[in-house]
Amino acid sequence: MNKTAVVIGAGVGGIATAIFLAKNGYNVSVYEKNSSPGGRCGQIVRDGHRFDLGATMLIMPVIYREVFEALGIPLFEDDQIIPLEDLYKIYFDNNEILTFSSDKEKMKTQHEKIESGSYIKSQKYVHDGYEIFQTGMNELIARNFEHLFQFANFKNIGMLIKLKTYISNYRYAKKFFRDPHLRMAYTFQNIYVGQSPFDSPALFSMVPAAELTEGSFFPRGGMYSIVEKLMDAASTLGVRFYFNKPVNKIQTNGNNAESIILEDMSEIKAGIIVANADLPYVYRNLLPDKRKSARLDRMKYSCSAICYHWGLDKVYPQLGQHNVFLSDDFRKGLDTIFKDKSVNDQPSFYVHAPARTDPSAAPKDHDTLSFVVGAGHVDKNKKQDWDDLKRKTRIALIERLKKLGMEDVEAHIKFEICHTPEDWENELNISRGSVFGSLAHNLMQMGYFRPHNQHGKYKNLYFVGGSTHPGNGIPNILISAKLTSERILNKSLSKK
Numbered sequence: 001m002n003k004t005a006v007v008i009g010a011g012v013g014g015i016a017t018a019i020f021l022a023k024n025g026y027n028v029s030v031y032e033k034n035s036s037p038g039g040r041c042g043q044i045v046r047d048g049h050r051f052d053l054g055a056t057m058l059i060m061p062v063i064y065r066e067v068f069e070a071l072g073i074p075l076f077e078d079d080q081i082i083p084l085e086d087l088y089k090i091y092f093d094n095n096e097i098l099t100f101s102s103d104k105e106k107m108k109t110q111h112e113k114i115e116s117g118s119y120i121k122s123q124k125y126v127h128d129g130y131e132i133f134q135t136g137m138n139e140l141i142a143r144n145f146e147h148l149f150q151f152a153n154f155k156n157i158g159m160l161i162k163l164k165t166y167i168s169n170y171r172y173a174k175k176f177f178r179d180p181h182l183r184m185a186y187t188f189q190n191i192y193v194g195q196s197p198f199d200s201p202a203l204f205s206m207v208p209a210a211e212l213t214e215g216s217f218f219p220r221g222g223m224y225s226i227v228e229k230l231m232d233a234a235s236t237l238g239v240r241f242y243f244n245k246p247v248n249k250i251q252t253n254g255n256n257a258e259s260i261i262l263e264d265m266s267e268i269k270a271g272i273i274v275a276n277a278d279l280p281y282v283y284r285n286l287l288p289d290k291r292k293s294a295r296l297d298r299m300k301y302s303c304s305a306i307c308y309h310w311g312l313d314k315v316y317p318q319l320g321q322h323n324v325f326l327s328d329d330f331r332k333g334l335d336t337i338f339k340d341k342s343v344n345d346q347p348s349f350y351v352h353a354p355a356r357t358d359p360s361a362a363p364k365d366h367d368t369l370s371f372v373v374g375a376g377h378v379d380k381n382k383k384q385d386w387d388d389l390k391r392k393t394r395i396a397l398i399e400r401l402k403k404l405g406m407e408d409v410e411a412h413i414k415f416e417i418c419h420t421p422e423d424w425e426n427e428l429n430i431s432r433g434s435v436f437g438s439l440a441h442n443l444m445q446m447g448y449f450r451p452h453n454q455h456g457k458y459k460n461l462y463f464v465g466g467s468t469h470p471g472n473g474i475p476n477i478l479i480s481a482k483l484t485s486e487r488i489l490n491k492s493l494s495k496k
């Protein structure tokens with residue numbers, strides 16, 4: 001039993017952990033409830049159109065490089081990961097467009113047109129944000145915490161000040177930019193981790209700073225090709241995958257997690273159990289102790305998203321690969337998501353057009369578009385009609401696209417696939433459909449305070465993924481896989 005491990009869930013975190021364990025002599029089996037791997041980094045293919053289900057941007061490449069090296073998988077070597085000169089186009093309601101780019105002259109011209117003197121300020125914002133990123137990585141993100149004192153001590157008070165945890169991200173951006181569009185452009189990235197920049201610490205200024213410093217990349221074949229690379233490596237190492245096999249229970253005995261029980265009641269025993277499924281879901285649905293689960297229920301949860309995937313029979317060249325539409329209703333839009341748990345009438349949203357760099361994502365002269373609209377998470381105490389919100393939000397998106405010269409877009413949609421917060425909850429077992437966490441990334445739910453990657457009582461039960469340490473987003477998930485594996489194997493997996 002000692003060298004056997006089962007992993008619940010074939011998300012990026014589950015597969016990467018399976019590889020680390022298999023490389024270190026474990027006999028690993030992965031049980032996944034759905035028919036294919038990837039979870040929130042999954043893929044939909046229909047009529048020649050290829051969509052990334054969730055993740056679409058490869059940012060923070062240094063982390064990918066480090067973790068993939070430790071996994072023994074070549075990633076950037078085969079030229080299949082394309083650097084993007086333009087990170088994303090940001091569209092404002094007055095039809096102004098700001099393209100975040102690695103071309104400094106282009107950035108300068110655009111910034112100065114919006115606000116005189118703002119380019120130099122943006123450089124300072126990015127420089128300082130990148131320092132926060134590096135400090136955050138070393139002190140808060142890429143390490144396992146053993147004791148509270150490693151987190152809450154005198155030395156760390158200085159660290160928390162350095163990490164700008166005392167001021168909201170939006171207020172911090174206000175110190176740099178007078179123009180509201182620039183303030184929005186440098187803070188909307190908070191939504192990547194399911195937060196409002198009005199309520200989250202300026203620590204998260206590290207996201208645009210990392211994007212602008214390290215660049216943004218797109219893998220040929222889409223983000224799902226990252227999952228395929230992981231799957232290939234896992235299979236080569238002998239990891240066995242079982243799909244359409246939902247785990248119904250973790251069988252415990254004293255202080256031990258003994259086995260998993262599948263839906264068909266079969267029992268699989270293992271020395272180590274790793275849960276990649278959403279952590280609050282695991283405590284609530286798979287484990288016996290309901291007290292811890294009730295505590296997790298009282299924690300803060302990230303927002304959710306309504307996503308639309310469209311196969312179109314026309315190409316709209318005005319869209320770039322990554323497009324961010326920021327509504328002048330920015331604040332109201334965020335409050336509607338986080339306070340009302342709903343979607344604003346004129347929402348900010350994101351559009352992915354993968355065929356711009358990878359033509360294989362759509363049939364010739366056709367297009368593949370995915371939309372992500374921030375939405376409140378499922379809240380049983382609120383009246384939420386997701387079908388109605390899905391319909392209204394679709395109308396709002398089409399109206400906004402019309403202003404960009406896409407008047408006939410609706411007539412060219414061949415098919416649509418949509419995921420609401422309820423769908424995320426039902427299809428992937430993500431608590432409240434809070435796809436960017438699920439647990440929120442406020443300071444009191446990060447670092448030592450985020451649910452740990454090892455169960456407090458069942459010491460052979462571990463967690464990996466967005467709802468444990470360090471948090472959500474593929475770079476964090478890769479770190480999570482490494483940290484959880486290091487804890488299991490009791491050794492460092494760094495290549496350096």
Ligand SMILES: Cc1cc2nc3c(=O)[nH]c(=O)nc-3n(C[C@H](O)[C@H](O)[C@H](O)COP(=O)(O)OP(=O)(O)OC[C@H]3O[C@@H](n4cnc5c(N)ncnc54)[C@H](O)[C@@H]3O)c2cc1C
Pocket residue numbers: 008009010011012013014031032033034037038039040041053054055056057058059245246247248276277278305307372427428429435436464465466467472473474475477
């Ligand atoms: C719309 C959207 C856009 C995003 N954009 C980006 C982006 O551009 N860049 C980026 O880096 N990140 C992005 N992310 C975040 C990223 O996709 C996630 O952080 C990451 O994929 C989560 O991986 P994970 O390993 O934690 O778990 P998951 O992907 O949630 O995988 C968990 C797996 O467990 C399975 N499971 C659940 N319950 C059971 C059970 N009982 N039995 C068996 N299996 C079970 C699920 O089916 C799932 O396959 C985005 C996410 C979303 C939703």
